[in-house]
Amino acid sequence: MSKNINPLFWVGLGIAGASYLSKQENREKVMEFYQTAKQKVVDFLCEQNPSACEDLLEKAGNPDPHDLGDTRMVGEGAMYAVDYYNKEEQQK
Template identity: 35%
Template sequence: MKVNKTLLVGATVTAGSLGWLLSSKENRNHLHNMKEGFMTKIKKRKSEDLPVEKGGNPDPQNIEDNSMVSEGAMTSVQYYNEKKQG
């Protein structure tokens, strides 16, 4: 089995860097704090996206939105019919 030399060098450098990074307690703490900050940002972003104001309750007077939804619905029906018939 032939191994790509670039891939092998990249994996070696990555493993070496990770080993060096985790060798110090200070570096491990820094990495842990970065991970926690990243996870906090993700959770905050998710909570900002919810609740969806119009989810499941389209306004009957919003013609553009309703036509977009009906076109999307017809696209999926058309795709299903083509797969079943073709």
Template identity: 40%
Template sequence: MGKITKFVGVAGAVAGTAYLSKSENRKKVKGQLNKAVEKLNTKYVRNLGKPSDIPDAEMVDEGAMTSVQYYNRLQQKSIDS
């Protein structure tokens, strides 16, 4: 199995190099990668929520919120001072 896996990997690398040797193919691949990254980022940001949303903030575990609360208290003290 190890020889077959290596052969398939080398063949894939050679095929990828041959395909990407043309500039139009590189542009196509780069465009598709950019679209995929943009789509992934928009889904991630959309599902992340806003910190000001109270219901979302309540779902965060208390231990994870400790550092945030500490930072917020420091910020409030600097504003009040």
């Protein structure tokens, strides 16, 4: 009996959430709550480690070519596109 309650609970919760979000004003309330909660979490984390937030703000939109982690990530992303193109050309 307890195994049947758990899936039914989640289905009921999903239906209740969908019906609540069907109104535009409720969606706006949820988005506003989400934005304020996200900002509070970011502010809290920045209070705990201010240097990390400063590093992220300085780094945003201005990548450093000597940052090995970023360079590796960009390189892998670029190689994915090249590999995909090569596979498509070889199949023709």
